[in-house]
Amino acid sequence: MADLSRSKRWSFNRIAIHATLLVACAVYLVPLIVMLLTSFKTPDDVRTGNLLTLPVDWTLIGWIKAWSTVHEYFWNSFMITVPAVIISTFIGALNGYALSKWSFKGSNVLFSMLLFGCFIPFQVILLPMSFTLGKLGLANTTTGLVLVHVIYGLAFTTLFFRNYYVGIPDALIKAARLDGAGFFTIFWKILLPLSTPIVMVSLIWQFTQVWNDFLFGVVFASGSAQPITVALNNLVNTSTGAKEYNVDMAAAMIAALPTLLVYIFAGKYFVRGLTSGVVKG
Amino acid sequence: MAALELKNVRKTYGNAAQEALKGINISIDTGQFLILVGPSGCGKSTLMNAIAGLEDISSGAIILGGEDVTTVEPKDRDIAMVFQSYALYPTMTVRENIAFGLKIRKTPADQIAAEVDRVAKLLQIEHLLERKPSQLSGGQQQRVAMGRALARRPKLYLFDEPLSNLDAKLRVEMRTEIKLMHQRLKTTTVYVTHDQIEAMTLGDRVAVMKDGEVQQFGTPQEIYNNPANLFVASFIGSPPMNFIPVALDQESGRSVVRLQGQGERIAISLPMLQTALADGREAILGIRPEQICIRRGQIGDLPLVSARVQVVEPTGPDTLVYVEVNGVQVCCRLAPVDTPEIGSIVALELDVERLVLFEPASGARIA
Numbered sequence: 006m007a008d009l010s011r012s013k014r015w016s017f018n019r020i021a022i023h024a025t026l027l028v029a030c031a032v033y034l035v036p037l038i039v040m041l042l043t044s045f046k047t048p049d050d051v052r053t054g055n056l057l058t059l060p061v062d063w064t065l066i067g068w069i070k071a072w073s074t075v076h077e078y079f080w081n082s083f084m085i086t087v088p089a090v091i092i093s094t095f096i097g098a099l100n101g102y103a104l105s106k107w108s109f110k111g112s113n114v115l116f117s118m119l120l121f122g123c124f125i126p127f128q129v130i131l132l133p134m135s136f137t138l139g140k141l142g143l144a145n146t147t148t149g150l151v152l153v154h155v156i157y158g159l160a161f162t163t164l165f166f167r168n169y170y171v172g173i174p175d176a177l178i179k180a181a182r183l184d185g186a187g188f189f190t191i192f193w194k195i196l197l198p199l200s201t202p203i204v205m206v207s208l209i210w211q212f213t214q215v216w217n218d219f220l221f222g223v224v225f226a227s228g229s230a231q232p233i234t235v236a237l238n239n240l241v242n243t244s245t246g247a248k249e250y251n252v253d254m255a256a257a258m259i260a261a262l263p264t265l266l267v268y269i270f271a272g273k274y275f276v277r278g279l280t281s282g283v284v285k286g
Numbered sequence: 287m288a289a290l291e292l293k294n295v296r297k298t299y300g301n302a303a304q305e306a307l308k309g310i311n312i313s314i315d316t317g318q319f320l321i322l323v324g325p326s327g328c329g330k331s332t333l334m335n336a337i338a339g340l341e342d343i344s345s346g347a348i349i350l351g352g353e354d355v356t357t358v359e360p361k362d363r364d365i366a367m368v369f370q371s372y373a374l375y376p377t378m379t380v381r382e383n384i385a386f387g388l389k390i391r392k393t394p395a396d397q398i399a400a401e402v403d404r405v406a407k408l409l410q411i412e413h414l415l416e417r418k419p420s421q422l423s424g425g426q427q428q429r430v431a432m433g434r435a436l437a438r439r440p441k442l443y444l445f446d447e448p449l450s451n452l453d454a455k456l457r458v459e460m461r462t463e464i465k466l467m468h469q470r471l472k473t474t475t476v477y478v479t480h481d482q483i484e485a486m487t488l489g490d491r492v493a494v495m496k497d498g499e500v501q502q503f504g505t506p507q508e509i510y511n512n513p514a515n516l517f518v519a520s521f522i523g524s525p526p527m528n529f530i531p532v533a534l535d536q537e538s539g540r541s542v543v544r545l546q547g548q549g550e551r552i553a554i555s556l557p558m559l560q561t562a563l564a565d566g567r568e569a570i571l572g573i574r575p576e577q578i579c580i581r582r583g584q585i586g587d588l589p590l591v592s593a594r595v596q597v598v599e600p601t602g603p604d605t606l607v608y609v610e611v612n613g614v615q616v617c618c619r620l621a622p623v624d625t626p627e628i629g630s631i632v633a634l635e636l637d638v639e640r641l642v643l644f645e646p647a648s649g650a651r652i653a
Contacts, residue, residue, distance in 0.1 A: 176373035179340050184387035184434075185361040194386075198377035 044068060044255035051250045067251030068259075071240075075256050077229065078236035082216055082263075084147055085232055089154035090211040096155070097162020097207060098200065102192050104163070105170040106178050116167060122160025127220045130157075138225060145227045153225055154215045161214075162207045169203040170196065205274030213264050233260045288349070289316040289474040290337070290442060295346035297332055297498075306332045308498040309346070314491055317472040321506075323485040324495035325521070330478045333495070334444055337476060339363050351441050366435035367444040370451060372427045374419035380430050381415040387438045405433040408467075425456045432467075445477040449484065461487060482522045486510065494518045513642065516649030519572050525606060528578075528616045530571040531646070534564040543571055547593025547611045548631050554589060554638060559653045569652055570644040575606065575619035577637035580626060590633035595626050609634065 039056055044067045046060040054061070104116050134153055135144065143149030173196065181191045222232040231239075237260045241253050268275070290313070297307040307329050314320045322330040335341040337348060339360035348356050355363050366387070374383050381402055388398045406412045409429045419427055428448060435443055445464075449457045465488055468475060479485055485492050486506045494501045494509060494517075502514040513519035519527045532543040535553075541564035542553040556564075581590055593609035593616075600606075605625045607618045609632065618634065626632045643652040 174371055174373060176369040176371050177375065179335075179338070179360075180367065180369060180373040180434075181375070181386075182340065182360045183338060183363075183365060183367050184438075185390040186386075187361070190390065195375055195377075 040254045040258060043250055044071075044258055046251050048247070048249055048251060067249070067255040070249070071252045071255035071259060074240055074252070075233055075236045075259060078231055078233040079259060081147065081226075081230060081236075082232040082234070085150050085154065085222075085226075086212060086215045086263075089151045089158065089215045090208055092151070093155045093158035093162050093211055094204060094207040097159055097164075098166045098197070098204070099192065100159065100163040101166025101168075101170050102196055104167045106173075106175065106191075106196075107188065116163075119160055119163055122157070123164065127157075131220070131224055135225065145225070145230065147226070147230055150221060150225050150230075150232075153221050154211075154218070157221075158211050158214060161210060165203055165207050165210070166200070169200065173199060202274055202277050205271050205277075209267055209271050209275045212267050216264050288313045289318065289351060290314050290320070290476065291347075291349040292333075292337070293347040293349065295333070295336060295348065296344045297329075297336060297341070298344050304498070305344075306498050307336070307343070310498075310500055312493055312500065312503060314474065314476075316474055318490045319468050319475045319477065319488060321485040321489035321492045322476065322478045322495060323480065323482060323492060323521075324501075326480060327497075328495040329498040330480075330495050331446060332498075334367075334446055334476060334478045337442070338365055338367055338444055364438075364441045365444060366438050366440040366442075367446065368428075368431045368435050368448045370447040372419075372431040372451075374427060374430055374434070376419055379416050379418055380411065380422070380433075383419065383430055384415075384433050384437045387434065391438075401437050405437045408436065409433045424452050425460065428452065428460060432464075436471075436473075441474065443473050443475045445475065447479055448477075449479075450481070464488060482524065486522065494521060496521075511640065513572070513651070515651055516570065516572075516644045519642065519644070523574060525575050525617050525619070527572045527574050528614075529644075530573070530612050530614055530616060532569055532571045532612065534559065534567050534569050534643070534652075536561055536564045543569070545591045545611050547591045547609060547634065549592045552589045552591050554591075554636060556641065556643070556653070557638065558641075559643065563652065568646050570646050572642040572644060573616075573636060574640070575617040577640050578616070578618040579635050579637075580607075580618070580620060580624055581633045581635045590635055592631050592633050595628050595630050595632055598625060598628055600625065607632075 035057075042057070042060060043051060045063050045065070046054065047062055047064050047066065050061050100119075104112050138144045138149045138153070141149070141152075143152060177195060178191060181195050186194065216232075217234065218232070219234040219238065222235045223238070226232065226235070237256050240256055292310050292312045295307055295310040296305060298305045310329075310333060312320070322333060324330050332341060336343045339355070339358060343356065346356070347354055350363060350365075374380075375386065378386065384402050384405055385398045388401060393401070402415070403412075406415055409432060411426065411429050411433060414422060414426055414430070419430065422430065428451075431448070448464075449460055452460060461484060467473075468488075477484075477488060485494075489506050491503065492506050492509050493503045496517050502509055502518045504512075509518060509522055513522065513527075516529070520529070530545065532545070534556075535542050535544065537553050537555075539561065541556045541559035541561050543556060544551040544553050546552070591611060593611055595607055595609055596615070597608040598605060599608075600622060603622075605620050605622050607620055607626060608615050609618065610616065611634075644650065645652055
């Protein structure tokens with residue numbers, strides 16, 4: 006037994022697998038490390054030092070300056086993301102419920118057409134959308150941007166919820182109907198309490214999508230209403246004066262932090278929700 | 287007054303070529319226990335869903351307690367249903383499951399509590415009230431599902447194959463319990479099953495269904511003793527009825543069939559068959575395994591068919607003996623003390639009064 010396990014532990018395949026994983030890990034982590042290290046350096050340190058060396062003096066001036074430049078946009082992003090995520094998740098859940106449990110004539114066709122939304126590139130809808138927003142009087146407003154994100158996200162959230170609800174037995178709905186519950190009562194009392202994993206999936210997915218969005222932000226918002234992704238781009242692309250890499254890196258970290266935190270705290274639900282959907286759906 | 291009346295109920299799914307229900311007419315009285323039984327795909331579940339209002343029907347009428355409910359929403363039909371999968375609400379406790387229907391109907395809280403207690407006591411699930419369905423065994427879930435139906439005291443109870451997810455022992459226990467409950471509460475019930483034993487043991491009335499049609503509607507005894515056609519005869523009964531190909535002939539003014547086992551052909555007279563029908567035509571003779579017994583020694587001039595024993599299957603309470611008659615295997619159900627040896631020749635006595643005859647092509651009953 007001992008020999009077997011030793012040979013297993015040190016077999017060529019094992020070493021190859023671990024080596025590959027370590028390389029992959031490094032590929033993903035080194036840029037992050039460089040960003041973090043740079044953000045804590047002084048501008049002088051950045052200019053003279055090597056990319057991968059530790060800061061000579063650990064300092065927060067980069068972070069402080071970055072925050073003072075982008076914090077307004079940071080909150081803009083929150084004002085856009087939070088309502089967009091909540092509304093698109095809620096409507097997606099309702100859509101998925103109706104499509105899976107109250108199928109009507111043409112509901113499958115409707116669902117397939119809705120799925121097209123998942124495959125439409127952002128660029129395609131820019132012009133028609135700005136035209137529509139203009140007609141609605143929502144051009145260059147946060148509300149308009151929220152609306153765009155809700156509409157764009159619906160295809161995905163509907164898909165998530167529809168596939169999750171397909172796996173929930175119809176008998177449950179029948180039982181509730183005979184118990185006297187209507188469309189919305191069944192949704193609130195029976196299905197929504199069962200939906201935690203898929204709600205998490207939808208929230209994480211939508212949060213990442215909306216928070217990281219650059220294109221819609223740069224097109225449909227302007228000036229002080231812009232999200233942080235756009236502000237970050239503006240900051241980094243400023244051509245006046247010396248390049249402050251420490252500030253750029255700190256600002257990039259600030260922009261990335263919320264999605265990172267969402268993954269750290271809700272990541273297990275994400276995996277669980279996705280796999281449960283796969284097995285049942 | 288009929289508690290439930292189905293009038294020429296028809297149902298066609300979408301663009302399906304065949305009707306799922308081809309004109310069902312059934313009527314039961316208050317307090318009766320109706321069984322819908324048949325093989326899978328016979329339309330029994332469709333019919334139950336139609337009664338519940340979960341599926342629309344194409345034509346016909348469903349009358350519940352004198353009121354036409356054909357187009358009434360399920361929630362307004364005053365019906366409760368027990369599902370095969372139990373369909374307990376997974377996020378609610380047993381108490382909340384039972385109370386859900388009452389809560390939706392805005393029953394006062396003290397009444398709900400009293401009703402939950404009554405039902406829990408009735409089903410002996412008081413100690414489970416605060417648990418979630420996932421913490422219950424199959425049998426316990428089954429009880430809770432019944433409790434949920436009983437709590438509302440509806441006009442009609444529907445059971446959709448409620449026992450088929452239980453293991454064999456529990457199934458028999460729950461069957462007796464459902465029967466006991468029905469005898470005590472006298473609830474009008476419609477019960478769907480594919481199990482002919484459940485149909486025989488539980489029902490006041492049985493509707494045997496096939497291909498969207500009711501083949502026979504009657505009491506379990508009528509259906510067992512007097513099957514309307516070959517399908518009903520073969521579906522009800524275990525081991526199934528024996529079907530022996532025969533020719534209907536006449537002999538000295540009586541209708542007879544001739545049976546041949548081992549040895550000469552023996553003419554068996556058929557008192558129930560008019561001689562006019564005995565014109566040499568082909569027929570299928572139906573006889574249940576318990577209607578054949580083995581005679582030891584000749585008694586009077588009773589004609590006996592002799593046959594060779596091929597297989598002996600002792601089941602415990604009785605022994606199944608297989609012999610060959612007219613080229614087909616025939617099962618006889620005997621008391622264990624009667625068991626003959628394999629390979630021996632036995633003399634079979636048939637209970638001629640209870641023989642049934644069917645037409646080979648259509649399966650219709652001749653006599």
